[in-house]
Amino acid sequence: MSEVLSQNEIDNLLQALSTGELDVDQMQNADEKKVKDYDFRRPAKFSKEHLRTLEMIYEHYGRLLSTTLPLYLRKNVSVGVANSETVTYSEFSNALSNPVILGIINFLPLQGNIILELQANIGFSFIDRMLGGEGGTIDKPRPFTDIEMPLIEKLVTICMQLMVEPWQTVLDISPIMERIETNPQFAQVISPTDMIAIITLNIKIGDTEGLMNICLPYFTLESVMDKLNTKYWFSTMQKHNDESYGNHLESLVSRVDVPVKAVLGKCNVSVSDFVHLQAGDIIRLDNRVNTDLQVYVGNIRKFTALPGTTKDKYAVRITSVVREEDE
Numbered sequence: 001m002s003e004v005l006s007q008n009e010i011d012n013l014l015q016a017l018s019t020g021e022l023d024v025d026q027m028q029n030a031d032e033k034k035v036k037d038y039d040f041r042r043p044a045k046f047s048k049e050h051l052r053t054l055e056m057i058y059e060h061y062g063r064l065l066s067t068t069l070p071l072y073l074r075k076n077v078s079v080g081v082a083n084s085e086t087v088t089y090s091e092f093s094n095a096l097s098n099p100v101i102l103g104i105i106n107f108l109p110l111q112g113n114i115i116l117e118l119q120a121n122i123g124f125s126f127i128d129r130m131l132g133g134e135g136g137t138i139d140k141p142r143p144f145t146d147i148e149m150p151l152i153e154k155l156v157t158i159c160m161q162l163m164v165e166p167w168q169t170v171l172d173i174s175p176i177m178e179r180i181e182t183n184p185q186f187a188q189v190i191s192p193t194d195m196i197a198i199i200t201l202n203i204k205i206g207d208t209e210g211l212m213n214i215c216l217p218y219f220t221l222e223s224v225m226d227k228l229n230t231k232y233w234f235s236t237m238q239k240h241n242d243e244s245y246g247n248h249l250e251s252l253v254s255r256v257d258v259p260v261k262a263v264l265g266k267c268n269v270s271v272s273d274f275v276h277l278q279a280g281d282i283i284r285l286d287n288r289v290n291t292d293l294q295v296y297v298g299n300i301r302k303f304t305a306l307p308g309t310t311k312d313k314y315a316v317r318i319t320s321v322v323r324e325e326d327e
Contacts, residue, residue, distance in 0.1 A: 057167060153180055264285060
C-alpha cells in the first residue's frame, strides 16, 4: 500500500517544484528500473561463487599432479590453475584441435560424464619421457599410434584417479574411464547447447608447456551445486581439527612403498668371467665379513647394518642411522 502524504508535505513538495529545487524529469528517471539483457542461449547457471569453489578444488588437484607425475616421469612437473569460465559445449568442442587427448569420464555417483582434455604436446612429452627420452615434443602434430595409446591411457587414468581426493569435501566420487578419444568429432557426449564450466590448468613438464581443460557440465553437477560455495567448503574443513588431519596424513604416508636394499659389497669382473660364472663359484667383494653393510632407502644411504638370518630368511640388523650431516 502506497504511503499517504499529509497536506503539509504536499505543500512543501509543490513549493520545491515551483522554485526549481526538484526536477520532474529527474524524479521520473529515478523511478525507472535498470533492465539487464538476458541471453536465453547462454543461461547463467554457474555463478562466480561456483567457479571460485571449483578453482579451489582444482588448485588442490594441481598440487597432487605436481607431486605425482614426477614419480613416473623423473622430471619436475609444475601445475597451476590458469582460468575458469562458463561456455556452451559447442563453443568448447569447436575450439578443440586435432589430434587432442579427450578422456570421457563417468563421474559416479553423479549422473553424466565429464571430459578431461589434454593438449597433444603434453601427451607426446609424456610418451617421450616414458620411453627414455628427454621429454621433448614433436614439431608437426600427427595422430597417436597404437603403441602410444596405452601410454596415453595410463596418463589420463592417473589424472582421473587423482580427482578423488580434491572432491572429498563436496562428495565421495568413484570416477570410471569410459574411453579416450583423439578426434573431437567422436566426443559428442554432451548436448551442444548445454552450459559447462571449464577449469583450465597450465602444465609444464621440463621445457614443454601445455594446457589441461576439465569440462564439467551443469547437468552432471546439478545435484551438488548447493555444496559448491566457499561457506560450505570452509565449514566442512573446520570439522577436521589439526590432530585428525595429521593422523590422516600419517596414515597416507605409512602406506607408501619404499624400496630398501642392503649392499653386501662391490667388485669388478670381466665380461668373460661373468659369462662363465657357475654355481659354487666365489666372488670376492670389497667388504670384510666384520664390516657393517650400507643400507639404502631408495638411492639414499640411510643406515648401517650387520647381516644375519631370521626364521630361515636373510636379514640385517640396523647398527646406526646415517644423518644428513654425516654425508
